Amino acid sequence: MPDWEDLRHFVVLAREGTLSAAARALGVDHATVARRVAALEASTGLKLVDRRARTTTLTDDGRRIAAVAAPMEEAAFAVGRAAQAAQPGVDGEVTISAPPTFASAVIAPQLIRLRQRHPGIRIKLIGEKRRASLNRREADLALRLLRPVETALIVRKIGSFGFSLYGTAAYLKETPPHAFAFIGYDATMADSPQEIWLRAIVGTREVVLRTNDLETQIAAARAGLGLAALPHYLGDGEPQLRRHAVAHKPISRDVWLLVHRDLRLVPAVRAVMTFLGECMKAG
Amino acid sequence: MPDWEDLRHFVVLAREGTLSAAARALGVDHATVARRVAALEASTGLKLVDRRARTTTLTDDGRRIAAVAAPMEEAAFAVGRAAQAAQPGVDGEVTISAPPTFASAVIAPQLIRLRQRHPGIRIKLIGEKRRASLNRREADLALRLLRPVETALIVRKIGSFGFSLYGTAAYLKETPPHAFAFIGYDATMADSPQEIWLRAIVGTREVVLRTNDLETQIAAARAGLGLAALPHYLGDGEPQLRRHAVAHKPISRDVWLLVHRDLRLVPAVRAVMTFLGECMKAG
DNA sequence: CGCGAAATATGCGAAATTGCGCAGATCTGC
């Protein structure tokens, strides 16, 4: 039986693709990953990776071994969750993953309430667009705008929010609707419901700014560049912006709260879940 | 995620029950096991074992964690088998587990043939009464006298051998059958077919020696103490001993060859399996 | 009640592991 730490490093290398990326993911030096993998190769008597400068490719044997070792990592994460689940009391650190603006505009302002209610809970709030893997315990809780399909996750709808067009009061007053300019997402978000909704409204008019960053859209709208489709929790918080009513059917997006099955009964996690539900009602 | 080596030590401790036993099983010092487990407790924030002098008991949390971590060990063994299975050519070390007398009297004398045919194969021959776990890779191949029920194992009957009563020529000539003394197994082997067979023959006559060791029975028979029920592969090899025919129906026991599913196609393992089959025909 | 076997705890020196810095190699963008 090979050394388990060697296997841990190798599994990450197999997933990440390069020694350096694996080293970053593991929080160690790349030389350590290289040595660990070399040790695994020695103990198995197999050549697992082709070491070429710039690229490290798994051999056939390497892929086989990585596939067999992957369940080990699953089990290791399960141990981590079990340890978290066994923690007594409501103390502990809970990591939340949420869309960036959601984290900053909705959750963060209300965190003080959670803090007052449960002083023992430490919160790690990660605003990120890519979806954190709850299976790999990159987060304990996640807020998403799409109902996920992953197994072993408990999904709960905790609310929804609507969109409106926002512009400065001056812009809305001075510009006739047929001359409106718009601010929208770039191609990476072309499939999102709010972007499709916006395109329908825009019609033949002009989109003068495309950006993947919502904060940039707000800044542009504030500067009087045009109208942006913003969630109410953001647009209503901007004193310089006003909603502009349109004839189109309004849209809203649902917010889903995700938690891993193993963690759903942990007191600290439950407390944060309750808090997040209240955040949605308040927001 | 906890350190995987810590988990490996803890899983073995959970199975073995004491620090010392776990240390023996792992081939390390017991101090190392204690330190590893302490490190795991620190990283999980849980108390996993109750340390009392002389006894080490798992806590409830410890049992939970051990149960979750056990699949990790399964996967680790699977990696070991996969590595063995990926070995190219017929070179490699193959471990055989067999009943002690079988190993010494049948297999060992013929090993030279295997060696001549496949010089690259190194054999580890373990004579042991307790059944080696092929799942945990204590052996690659096992010979057993009972058809096992374990899953993931391939079972093949490769032969059988008979039993007879053996005594010295002088003893058989000078002693009338009604005065025969017998040599048999002790209580631990009372349920074995050959012992039941022997008891039926003995009838009301005397069993003057009971021992769990077959070699001891042979030595006693050679010394003229009485008659022992020996497998032919042993008794026929003793120049001082002669078979004594009895009216009872002769018995024989089947020999089963076991191999783990993952290893059945490994060239070196296949070669040894073929060799073992020939051993049975020759013996 | 004393003794021995076996298990756990502790302290110390040796050995292995790790991180860092630097060199060599390859790919990308201009």
Add this chain to the structure above:
DNA sequence: GCAGATCTGCGCAATTTCGCATATTTCGCG
């Protein structure tokens, strides 16, 4: 074609880890 960025490989020093020896505790047994 060239400069910059990124990745791998290697040697050295600091840290961590491990095994051994010793002490302590507990259980079984006469």
